Amino acid sequence: MAFPDHRPRRLRNRPGLRRLMRETRLSADRFIAPLFVRGGKGVRTEISAMPGQFQLSIDTLVDEVKSIRDLGIPAVILFGIPDKKDGRGSGAYLPTGIVQQALTALREKVPGIELIADICLCEYTDHGHCGVVTGAGNAAAFSVENDPTLEILAEASVSLARAGAHVLAPSGMMDGTVRTMRDALDREGFDQVPILAYAAKYASAFYGPFREAAESPPQFGDRATYQMDPANFREAVTEMRLDLEEGADILMVKPALAYLDVIAAARARFDVPIAAYNVSGEYSMIKAAARNGWLDERKAALESLTAIARAGADMILTYWAKDAARWLAGTA
Numbered sequence: 001m002a003f004p005d006h007r008p009r010r011l012r013n014r015p016g017l018r019r020l021m022r023e024t025r026l027s028a029d030r031f032i033a034p035l036f037v038r039g040g041k042g043v044r045t046e047i048s049a050m051p052g053q054f055q056l057s058i059d060t061l062v063d064e065v066k067s068i069r070d071l072g073i074p075a076v077i078l079f080g081i082p083d084k085k086d087g088r089g090s091g092a093y094l095p096t097g098i099v100q101q102a103l104t105a106l107r108e109k110v111p112g113i114e115l116i117a118d119i120c121l122c123e124y125t126d127h128g129h130c131g132v133v134t135g136a137g138n139a140a141a142f143s144v145e146n147d148p149t150l151e152i153l154a155e156a157s158v159s160l161a162r163a164g165a166h167v168l169a170p171s172g173m174m175d176g177t178v179r180t181m182r183d184a185l186d187r188e189g190f191d192q193v194p195i196l197a198y199a200a201k202y203a204s205a206f207y208g209p210f211r212e213a214a215e216s217p218p219q220f221g222d223r224a225t226y227q228m229d230p231a232n233f234r235e236a237v238t239e240m241r242l243d244l245e246e247g248a249d250i251l252m253v254k255p256a257l258a259y260l261d262v263i264a265a266a267r268a269r270f271d272v273p274i275a276a277y278n279v280s281g282e283y284s285m286i287k288a289a290a291r292n293g294w295l296d297e298r299k300a301a302l303e304s305l306t307a308i309a310r311a312g313a314d315m316i317l318t319y320w321a322k323d324a325a326r327w328l329a330g331t332a
């Protein structure tokens, strides 16, 4: 054969050939849109660290979810911002909780889209940690108590399922969460509600903008005793295996872009659907660069989403869900 071997570039020479060779295809079918809901009426407050994302009240949320559905996106995931926070995070499990109310309204007014409820205490606790805390206020000596937190998560699961959640997504990284939730759901007749487990969730700097959006930064200390060390890979595999053994239906890796190796490993090792969370910081840094004219937002976002899919994610939680659906449909 002549040198050089021109097989690689021969297949890139024409647009139609490039389309035929494309190995990963994005479509709105993969997307899950994260949304932030709070009390009030007519609220649509832009999150300053996340341009294009809003805190919504239930009425504006209903409109937003309709437009997401009409773009062909199969699901949304809801995060709540309660009026009041307390030590136990009661806003997470009370039937009057903001997400519970939102689910009831969406079930009635927006059929035809899957409603995923995130389950965690950090948005609802006054200290901002994802579980029950002893020694609150003492950054050096506080403790996030695993087992007492499980009881609250079980209660929250049943409450959210009762309010109409189609899927529950525990994000707090407490040991035993999935089995505790599964048992509680099955006991209460919700054996058809799947659990999308945030299985490998890292203690990441890329959650910064979300914590502004959800008003949930820890008031003291950090999340290093429950979220994973970014340096660890084997531990992620163990976390995912444990969640699967406990009954998780779908495994999630979070964040996505800095953890593509973990997504690829999840895909290779576990024959269940894999989700990845293209988190707030991954969104905001491209937004910020685009605003400065340093990056083309559309190209950088679609490249990110394609890479996450190529690594092995079947579904992607992304703040670009609506924009990307429009870009892919050629309507924006």
Ligand code: PBG
Pocket: 118, 120, 122, 130, 171, 172, 206, 207, 208, 209, 210, 211, 278, 279, 280, 281
């Ligand atoms: C709550 C939760 C967080 C995110 C999703 N669920 C924040 C955190 O763990 O501090 C982050 C999502 C994002 O950054 O987009 N536990």
